[in-house]
Amino acid sequence: MFKYANEPLYPVEVSAPDPQFALTMFEHYGGKDSEFSAATQYLNHSNNMPNPYLKELLAIIAAEEHSHMEMVAISIQKLGGPPLCYMDSQGIPWSLEYVDQSLDPVAMLQADAEAEIRARLLYNQHLTMTNDPGLKKMISFLGQREDVHKYLFEKAQTMLLQGAGPQEFKRLITEYRMSFPCK
Numbered sequence: 488m489f490k491y492a493n494e495p496l497y498p499v500e501v502s503a504p505d506p507q508f509a510l511t512m513f514e515h516y517g518g519k520d521s522e523f524s525a526a527t528q529y530l531n532h533s534n535n536m537p538n539p540y541l542k543e544l545l546a547i548i549a550a551e552e553h554s555h556m557e558m559v560a561i562s563i564q565k566l567g568g569p570p571l572c573y574m575d576s577q578g579i580p581w582s583l584e585y586v587d588q589s590l591d592p593v594a595m596l597q598a599d600a601e602a603e604i605r606a607r608l609l610y611n612q613h614l615t616m617t618n619d620p621g622l623k624k625m626i627s628f629l630g631q632r633e634d635v636h637k638y639l640f641e642k643a644q645t646m647l648l649q650g651a652g653p654q655e656f657k658r659l660i661t662e663y664r665m666s667f668p669c670k
Contacts, residue, residue: 496554500621501565509568518575526552540656596644603637
């Protein structure tokens with residue numbers, strides 16, 4: 488189940504317009520390693536995942552990726568960027584080829600962990616390209632969430648390979664929910 492809250496997951500604060508950096512942020516909106524690519528891939532993997540607990544984990548992480556995409560969209564708008572569309576910073580349209588089509592549960596989780604690694608590297612790179620304190624905080628938050636997702640995907644993959652039982656998989660959902668910092 489997906490729920491919509493009428494506020495971003497994390498505050499999006501921008502000190503001053505920066506249309507050039509807004510274009511850079513399009514990598515996170517509609518690029519190869521974007522939040523849109525991640526959300527689409529994880530939702531597809533969820534729909535093809537035979538393990539019900541991993542199916543749920545993938546779906547809730549897909550929903551979180553959509554919330555990240557919303558934050559990126561707000562930042563692009565506050566930075567004075569162009570209208571939002573599914574493209575990268577070079578204007579190349581988003582492609583379904585960016586989404587892993589694996590059907591094997593272990594391969595799906597591997598592809599998902601690798602997507603999180605690539606997204607984290609991209610956030611790290613873009614963190615150095617702005618001096619805006621609010622954007623730095625948001626980008627750092629998003630990078631930290633990528634780390635959490637990577638950890639959970641890798642742990643789920645190991646659990647599959649080791650033949651973990653339902654209770655162990657259930658704990659992954661709890662671990663995900665406990666991963667958010669207290670406000």
